[in-house]
Amino acid sequence: xxSYTSFAKVYDMFMDNIDYESWGTYLIxxxxxxxxxxxxxxxxxxxxxxxxxxxxxxxYDMIGIDNSxxxxxxxxxxxxxxxxxxxxxxxxxxxxxxxxxxxAEEIAxxxxxxxxxAEEIAxGSYDNSADEPEDxxxxxxxxxxxxxxxxxxxVAAVVSICDSINYITDYDDLVTVFKLVNNYLDPGGIFIFxxxxxxxxxxxxxxxxxxxxxxxxxxxxxxxxxxxxxxEYQLSIFIKGEDxxxxxFSETHYQRAYSLEEVKSALAxxxxxxxxxxxxxxxxxxxxxNERIYVIAREISK
Numbered sequence: 001x002x003s004y005t006s007f008a009k010v011y012d013m014f015m016d017n018i019d020y021e022s023w024g025t026y027l028i029x030x031x032x033x034x035x036x037x038x039x040x041x042x043x044x045x046x047x048x049x050x051x052x053x054x055x056x057x058x059x060y061d062m063i064g065i066d067n068s069x070x071x072x073x074x075x076x077x078x079x080x081x082x083x084x085x086x087x088x089x090x091x092x093x094x095x096x097x098x099x100x101x102x103x104a105e106e107i108a109x110x111x112x113x114x115x116x117x118a119e120e121i122a123x124g125s126y127d128n129s130a131d132e133p134e135d136x137x138x139x140x141x142x143x144x145x146x147x148x149x150x151x152x153x154x155v156a157a158v159v160s161i162c163d164s165i166n167y168i169t170d171y172d173d174l175v176t177v178f179k180l181v182n183n184y185l186d187p188g189g190i191f192i193f194x195x196x197x198x199x200x201x202x203x204x205x206x207x208x209x210x211x212x213x214x215x216x217x218x219x220x221x222x223x224x225x226x227x228x229x230x231x232e233y234q235l236s237i238f239i240k241g242e243d244x245x246x247x248x249f250s251e252t253h254y255q256r257a258y259s260l261e262e263v264k265s266a267l268a269x270x271x272x273x274x275x276x277x278x279x280x281x282x283x284x285x286x287x288x289x290n291e292r293i294y295v296i297a298r299e300i301s302k
Contacts, residue, residue, distance in 0.1 A: 013215070020050040020051060020054060021054065023051065023054075023281075024050075024051055024055065024058075025054075026280075026281050026294075027051065027054075027055070027161065028054075028058050030296065031157055031190065031192065034190045034192075034275070034296060034298075035188075035190070036060075036156050036157045036189075036190050038060060038061075038156075039061065039156030039186075041055055041060040041061070041063070041156060041158070042062075042064075042065060042157075042184065043063065043064045043159050043160070043161075044158060044160040044165075044177075044181075045066055045146060045160050045161075045162070045164025045167065046072075046075060046141070047068075047071045047075070047162065047164075048071050048074045048075045048078065049072075049074075049075030049076075049079060049139065049141070052075065053075075053078070055159070056137040056139050057137075059137070060137070062137060062140070063139070063140045063151065064139055064140070064142070065142050066142075066143065067144065067145045067146065069143055072141045072142075075139075075141055076141055079139060146180075147168070147173050147176050147180075149184075154184055154185060154186045154189065155185060155189065156186050156189055157185070157189055158181045158189070158192075159192045159193065160192075160193035160194070161193070163195070164193070165177070165194070165195055165258075166196050166231075166255035166256055166257070166258075167253075167255055169230060169254050169255065169256040170256075174258070174262075175266045175269045175270055178191075178266050178269070178270030178272055179270040179271070181270070182270050182271045182299055182301065185299035185302075186299065186302075187299060188298060188299055189298070189299045190296065190297075191296070191297040191299070192294065193294070194292055194293065195263070195294075195295065196231075197257060197291055197292065198229060198257035198259070199288060199289050199290060200257075200291035201224045201229075201231040201255075205224050206222065207222045208220065208222070214240070215240045216237065216238060216239045217238045218235055218236060219235070220233055220235055221233065221234040228256075229258070230257075231257065232252065232253070233252070234250070234251075235250065235251045235252070236249075236250050237251070260277055263277075271300070272297040273297060273298045273299075273300045274297055275298050276295075276296050277295045277296070278293065278294045281294075
């Protein structure tokens with residue numbers, strides 16, 4: 001079953017414990033530290049656009065890429081409505097098939113694509129300029145699998161936050177993603193991504209997490225398969241309908257814990273230079289007990 005379909009509707013509600021502003025501030029600091037002050041940045045696995053929007057506000061021209069039409073519809077809806085999610089509008093966006101999983105061709109006009117700014121990339125399929133300040137960046141959202149994503153030019157940086165890389169559970173696919181990143185980075189461009197670690201998955205182990213709210217509830221059954229370094233969680237989601245009754249939806253998610261050595265090896269195979277890795281939200285060296293790390297790599301072959 002595909003991930004982030006029904007869960008997309010309640011994702012932001014149940015992720016309200018994440019301090020996205022602090023995460024975004026840390027990411028912006030890293031980008032600037034490694035020379036990316038402005039320009040186009042691609043956000044792989046952008047989800048509902050929380051980090052994408054923060055980077056856009058910071059002056060970057062953003063491209064958000066995700067494999068879930070439902071998540072992207074919510075991201076577009078939130079931006080269009082000033083940060084508030086309107087379920088009806090998101091469903092309308094999906095129904096009108098403004099998103100597709102082939103390429104950007106149905107969202108963007110190839111003749112207008114270049115590597116100068118996101119405003120020049122977008123062809124008007126999503127335009128909120130009438131409601132936003134003149135300096136507001138317009139985000140281009142693309143429905144694409146990160147293992148096959150296509151852009152029409154290079155970008156100053158690629159970022160991938162909130163466990164998106166962990167969803168790549170096959171090592172060869174990880175190399176493929178890294179090769180695509182390398183292909184679309186400007187000369188010397190920067191790639192920053194985070195990873196949940198083996199230590200985190202081991203601590204969660206086999207467990208059940210549940211949360212009950214007025215409009216929605218979920219039950220999270222977690223399993224960690226140490227031999228394969230695969231973390232599986234089965235979500236049962238209960239969403240309150242207009243008649244007051246709750247509809248049940250189920251999804252299964254798989255993530256893989258990669259060692260830092262595996263990541264370095266995949267980066268090298270993809271032609272990227274490993275620069276450094278940090279304990280999340282610090283500049284400290286990675287430790288075995290870290291639950292989340294950030295990895296920084298650089299394009300070196302162009």
